[in-house]
Amino acid sequence: xxxxxxxxxxxxxxxxxxxxxxxxxxxxxxxxxxxxxxxxxxxxxxxxxxxxxxxxxxxxxxxxxxxxxxxxxxxxxxxxxxxxxxxxxxxxxxxxxxxxxxxxxxxxxxxxxxxxxxxxxxxxxxxxxxxxxxxxxxxxxxxxxxxxxxxxxxxxxxxxxxxxxxxxxxxxxxxxxxxxxxxxxxxxxxxxxxxxxxxxxxxxxxxxxxxxxxxxxxxxxxxxxxxxxxxxxxxxxxxxxxxxxxxxxxxxxxxxxxxxxxxxxxxxxx
Amino acid sequence: xxxxxxxxxxxxxxxxxxxxxxxxxxxxxxxxxxxxxxxxxxxxxxxxxxxxxxxxxxxxxxxxxxxxxxxxxxxxxxxxxxxxxxxxxxxxxxxxxxxxxxxxxxxxxxxxxxxxxxxxxxxxxxxxxxxxxxxxxxxxxxxxxxxxxxxxxxxxxxxxxxxxxxxxxxxxxxxxxxxxxxxxxxxxxxxxxxxxxxxxxxxxxxxxxxxxxxxxxxxxxxxxxxxxxxxxxxxxxxxxxxxxxxx
Numbered sequence: 460x461x462x463x464x465x466x467x468x469x470x471x472x473x474x475x476x477x478x479x480x481x482x483x484x485x486x487x488x489x490x491x492x493x494x495x496x497x498x499x500x501x502x503x504x505x506x507x508x509x510x511x512x513x514x515x516x517x518x519x520x521x522x523x524x525x526x527x528x529x530x531x532x533x534x535x536x537x538x539x540x541x542x543x544x545x546x547x548x549x550x551x552x553x554x555x556x557x558x559x560x561x562x563x564x565x566x567x568x569x570x571x572x573x574x575x576x577x578x579x580x581x582x583x584x585x586x587x588x589x590x591x592x593x594x595x596x597x598x599x600x601x602x603x604x605x606x607x608x609x610x611x612x613x614x615x616x617x618x619x620x621x622x623x624x625x626x627x628x629x630x631x632x633x634x635x636x637x638x639x640x641x642x643x644x645x646x647x648x649x650x651x652x653x654x655x656x657x658x659x660x661x662x663x664x665x666x667x668x669x670x671x672x673x674x675x676x677x678x679x680x681x682x683x684x685x686x687x688x689x690x691x692x693x694x695x696x697x698x699x700x701x702x703x704x705x706x707x708x709x710x711x712x713x714x715x716x717x718x719x720x721x722x723x724x725x726x727x728x729x
Numbered sequence: 730x731x732x733x734x735x736x737x738x739x740x741x742x743x744x745x746x747x748x749x750x751x752x753x754x755x756x757x758x759x760x761x762x763x764x765x766x767x768x769x770x771x772x773x774x775x776x777x778x779x780x781x782x783x784x785x786x787x788x789x790x791x792x793x794x795x796x797x798x799x800x801x802x803x804x805x806x807x808x809x810x811x812x813x814x815x816x817x818x819x820x821x822x823x824x825x826x827x828x829x830x831x832x833x834x835x836x837x838x839x840x841x842x843x844x845x846x847x848x849x850x851x852x853x854x855x856x857x858x859x860x861x862x863x864x865x866x867x868x869x870x871x872x873x874x875x876x877x878x879x880x881x882x883x884x885x886x887x888x889x890x891x892x893x894x895x896x897x898x899x900x901x902x903x904x905x906x907x908x909x910x911x912x913x914x915x916x917x918x919x920x921x922x923x924x925x926x927x928x929x930x931x932x933x934x935x936x937x938x939x940x941x942x943x944x945x946x947x948x949x950x951x952x953x954x955x956x957x958x959x960x961x962x963x964x965x966x967x968x969x970x971x972x973x974x975x976x
Contacts, residue, residue, distance in 0.1 A: 516875050548879040554872045557971045558894050570890050571882030600971055620880060 465493030465652055466536045466545070466623050468513065475508050482508060483680040488673075490624070491689065492537075495647070495655040495698060497665035499685070499714065500675030501722040506658045507628055509675070513656060514626050515543035547620035551629040553613040555601040561588060562597040565616045587615040591645060607638035614642070618649055625650060627657045631664065640702075643667050647699035662714035666707050668698045674714070676721030678728045685714060761941040766948065769941035776930070781949050783926040787843060787915040788957070791850020795911070796904055798851065799858025803900075806859075807866035808888055820859065828853050829917055836922035846923065850914030854907040861906070865899025866892055898972045901965040908961040912954045 468490040475482040482505040490496045490513075498506050511517055513534040534542045555564045565584040569575040588597055591611040601609055610631065617625060630646070631639040647668050659665055665672045665686075672686035688695055700707055743763050749755070750762045757765060770777065802820070805812045832849060839845035869892045877887045919928025927946045934942040966972075 511875075514875075514879055516878060544881055546879050548876060550872055550875070552872055554870070554876050556873070556891065556894065558897075558969075567876070567890070568880035568882075571877055571880050571886045573886070602971060626879075 464623070465654055466542075467492040468534050468536060468542055468624060468654060468656075470509075470513055470534045473509065473512055475505060475512070477508075481679045486680065486682065488513070488682065490654050490656055491671065492654055493652045494670040494689075495650065495657060495668050496671045496673065497669035498656065498658045498673050498675055499660065499662060499665050499718060500680070501718065501725050502660070504675045504678075504721070504725060505680050506675055510626050510628050510656055510658050513542070513624075514546050514548050515541070516548070542624055545622050546624045546626055547617045547622040549613055549617040549625070549627045549630045551632055553601070553606075553609040555609055555612055555616075557601055560598050560600060561593060561604070561612050564601065564612055565619050567616060568620045583621075584615070584619050587618050588612070590618075590649060591615045605638075607634055607642065610634060610638075610642060611645070614646060614649070623654060625653050625655045627655065629659055630657070632660065639664070644699045662711050662718065663702055663707075666710055666714070667700050667702055670698070672714070674717050674721060677724055683717075685717060686710070758938045758940050761944060765941045766944040769939075770945040770948065773942055773945065777927075777945060777949050780925055780927050780930045780946070781953065783843070784912075784915055784919065784928065784950065785953060787846040787850060787918070787926065788911045788953075790843075790847045791854060791914055792907060792911045794847065795851040795854025795907055796858050799855045799903065799907070800862055800900060802855075802859045803862035803866060804888075804893075806863055807892070808885070820856070824856055828914070832917055832921040835918065841922050841924050846915045846918035846926065849918035850911050853910050853914035857906040857910070858900070858903040861903025862896055862900040865896030868899075869895050897969055901969060901972070904965060905958070905962060908958050909954075912950060912957075916950065 468488075470486070470488040472484075473486040473488065474484040476484075486509070488509065498509065500506050515534070536542055536545075556567065559567070562581075562584060563570075565588055566575045566581065569577070569580050569584075574580055585597060588594060591614055593608060593611055593615070596604070596608075601612065604612065610633075613630070617627075627646075631642050634642065643664060657665070657668060669686060670688045671684065673682045674685050675682055686695075687693060695706070696704075702708075746763050750760060761769075802816070806816055806820075807813070828849070831852070832845075835845045835848050839848055866888075873891050873895070874887065877891055882890065915926070916928040919926040920932060923929040927950045931943050931946045934940070934946065
């Protein structure tokens with residue numbers, strides 16, 4: 460799928476304080492190469508901040524929000540090189556430009572880099588639009604599309620970047636259950652062989668898509684590994700997994716309990 | 730009903746005007762009846778059209794210059810930090826000077842002709858356009874900027890591809906305000922010193938107690954201002970079709 464070889468990402472001794480309170484410090488996060496790593500946890504625990512840290516989006520906190528935000532710790536690959544510039548980012552909002560067509564939105568990255576006239580790149584963008592099931596709608600404006608279709612365009616735009624690392628911040632949480640289900644399947648297939656960090660609040664989504672699942676909890680926050688298909692003990696099919704599978708359902712119940720505990724800890728601390 | 734509402738309001742106002750004149754018996758050199766104004770409009774049509782042409786030209790030129798200068802200033806301030814740091818305070822302070830108070834100076838500097846009125850209209854339009862567009866350029870969705878950053882877009886590319894298009898609805902609001910105030914600039918300029926234009930015609934008709942002609946000139950000016958506003962509004966809607974559907 461990708462033109463670049465999959466790369467692993469290591470984030471070492473990450474630290475974030477917000478308005479004097481330490482959200483996390485000395486936090487390590489490993490994203491294994493070509494695997495989907497899911498990050499679960501209660502709201503406000505710092506999942507999105509951690510993802511933004513990996514994305515290198517940290518000194519851009521426009522709006523700021525009262526009192527210094529500092530985020531030392533830089534994500535690096537196996538060779539110790541910073542991953543900035545090799546990351547594609549997908550947010551909860553589709554972030555489509557309302558004045559640009561579907562094709563124009565998928566070509567946003569190339570356009571910003573002045574590459575959008577390259578016929579190969581345009582061809583690839585059209586191909587990706589077909590892959591997310593929107594063939595024939597290339598010229599339409601986002602306002603003519605449903606929420607699910609808009610998020611499909613956002614997925615195509617993310618893949619059009621053709622980066623080895625993909626960071627997704629609750630990309631499907633604004634969608635209805637059926638649309639979300641279809642998009643998870645699509646994403647799992649299209650993201651194969653890329654190194655993915657997926658922040659979600661939905662344990663079932665994490666279990667359908669993740670090779671590795673971390674639960675983030677506490678203050679300062681810690682990471683607990685809830686699932687790792689590479690630990691030699693876990694036997695699970697490759698994503699996207701069947702949500703009706705008894706094993707998956709049992710794990711979902713277990714994850715829900717863990718998350719409820721994590722939330723209660725957060726509530727006690729504040 | 731929506732189509733009829735405009736004409737009905739117009740007829741209602743005419744009827745009220747006529748009733749006021751008939752009931753109070755006010756002298757025609759204070760307030761002429763609508764019919765007298767219509768007669769003046771028909772009888773002096775050549776004169777009115779000639780002066781209206783001058784005023785319309787002043788308004789359109791002022792609108793063009795003011796909008797271009799305003800949009801260019803907003804871009805400059807948004808794109809270059811030194812421009813923002815040095816120009817923005819000057820811009821804000823300059824707004825404390827009432828533009829109308831400058832009219833006599835403008836006539837002194839730019840003469841009795843077209844130029845002083847165009848400058849007047851330009852000045853009065855400049856600030857609302859600059860302020861509106863700059864405001865739009867400042868308020869780009871931070872999510873878009875994050876996305877652009879991960880995509881590796883340079884500052885000017887982000888400005889061109891994302892921030893300017895995103896600010897166009899704000900610029901459109903500024904242009905609507907500008908369209909509404911442009912005639913004020915032109916007419917005030919004409920009152921202070923001119924040799925042609927509807928403002929000039931009104932002053933002279935007033936001095937000669939030709940109040941019906943004065944009202945006729947006012948009517949022509951109002952009709953043009955309303956038509957111009959609707960034309961600009963319509964053009965802006967057509968130019969930004971995505972805007973209406975978005976919000």
